[in-house]
Amino acid sequence: MKKINLLDLNRNMMENFFLNLGEKKFVVDQIICWIYKKFCFNFSLMHNISKKLRNKLLILCEIKLPKIFDIKYSIDGVIKLVLNVNNDFIETVYIPEKRRKTLCISSQIGCPIKCSFCATGKMKFKRNLLVSEIIGQILLVINFLKKKKYFIKNNQYITNIVFMGMGEPLLNFDNVINSIKIMTDNHGFSFSKRKIVLSTSGIVPYIYKLIGIVDIIITLSLHAPNNTLRSKIMSINNIYNLYDILKAMSVYIKNSKSNKGKLNIEYIMLHNINDSYKYAVQLVNLLKNFSVKINLIPYNNVYDVIYTKSSNERILLFHNYLKKKKIFSFIRKTRGLDINASCGQLCK
Numbered sequence: 001m002k003k004i005n006l007l008d009l010n011r012n013m014m015e016n017f018f019l020n021l022g023e024k025k026f027v028v029d030q031i032i033c034w035i036y037k038k039f040c041f042n043f044s045l046m047h048n049i050s051k052k053l054r055n056k057l058l059i060l061c062e063i064k065l066p067k068i069f070d071i072k073y074s075i076d077g078v079i080k081l082v083l084n085v086n087n088d089f090i091e092t093v094y095i096p097e098k099r100r101k102t103l104c105i106s107s108q109i110g111c112p113i114k115c116s117f118c119a120t121g122k123m124k125f126k127r128n129l130l131v132s133e134i135i136g137q138i139l140l141v142i143n144f145l146k147k148k149k150y151f152i153k154n155n156q157y158i159t160n161i162v163f164m165g166m167g168e169p170l171l172n173f174d175n176v177i178n179s180i181k182i183m184t185d186n187h188g189f190s191f192s193k194r195k196i197v198l199s200t201s202g203i204v205p206y207i208y209k210l211i212g213i214v215d216i217i218i219t220l221s222l223h224a225p226n227n228t229l230r231s232k233i234m235s236i237n238n239i240y241n242l243y244d245i246l247k248a249m250s251v252y253i254k255n256s257k258s259n260k261g262k263l264n265i266e267y268i269m270l271h272n273i274n275d276s277y278k279y280a281v282q283l284v285n286l287l288k289n290f291s292v293k294i295n296l297i298p299y300n301n302v303y304d305v306i307y308t309k310s311s312n313e314r315i316l317l318f319h320n321y322l323k324k325k326k327i328f329s330f331i332r333k334t335r336g337l338d339i340n341a342s343c344g345q346l347c348k
């Protein structure tokens, strides 16, 4: 009999499971607390749970995490963990800053969207990650940092989660939603919804589907201010075009508290492709009816990709034009470049 991995179940699923076993609902609080607060993955050690139930759990269930395959340390403090998930590999990236400790997690093995500038898109798409493989990235990293005795104030090993690793999170909708429910559960990690960011290439039906299910911050990988250019660099734009995506985003934002009425945009800076004055003007026009925050991302080199990074001067010119037009924008600091852990470089 295949054992149930408890890491695949959110609170509701666990409640159903334990009610079916004839147990009371409060056991779920205890189990969630053992796993996600105390990092205990061994049923025998869960001493406030009856021996009878512990024995049942040993037979029926497991708490199975991905395995650490490799660890890479950047000179800037970023740590990349390569994880083995059922003999496939994914990457998860820990990005410590003074105030924030961000974990950039993966949602798929490879990515079927295949944007022309992204290393993950160059890999063969294998499959969606399970909830246990998504949530397992957080558990593993916290456990790893604890064991390494990293000193972190107030035990806040991770303060922010970003779905900016491998894969298009909205294409793994159910598992991503269930893992967000676990992340925000009060007896578990208790992450605030405002500290979870989901980055998407713009899968319109799923942007609408998010409404009323979870209210996290979403950010759109726009990367071009018109359909012709966007379709050239992101073929998904032939299916969901710019205007439909922006409409969906505006409806989501209206229904969201976490986004605080702001449209978050990511715009990768590709030399001579999308970084000229002309495109800055188009971008301002396109977004004139939104309250926006634009994150300019210097392109990170990817093997076998024809693009090059915009020069710092061109990025600054673009940035200054947005500033002049009173658009809130900033240039994303590149982190983890020496270990291929920056945006778009994950491709184990």
Ligand code: SAH
Binding pocket: 117, 118, 119, 163, 164, 165, 166, 167, 168, 169, 199, 200, 201, 220, 221, 266, 268, 297, 298, 299, 300, 301, 302, 343, 344, 345
């Ligand atoms: N699939 C999602 C999230 C993962 S990628 C998405 O595309 O939004 C996270 C961010 O890195 C996205 O904005 C993506 O466009 C960007 N990115 C991809 N390849 C990159 C590269 N080579 N250099 C810089 N950013 C890149």
Ligand code: SF4
Binding pocket: 111, 112, 113, 114, 115, 118, 119, 120, 121, 165, 166, 167, 168, 201, 221, 344
């Ligand atoms: Fe997939 Fe995002 Fe990479 Fe595009 S940028 S291929 S959507 S991971």
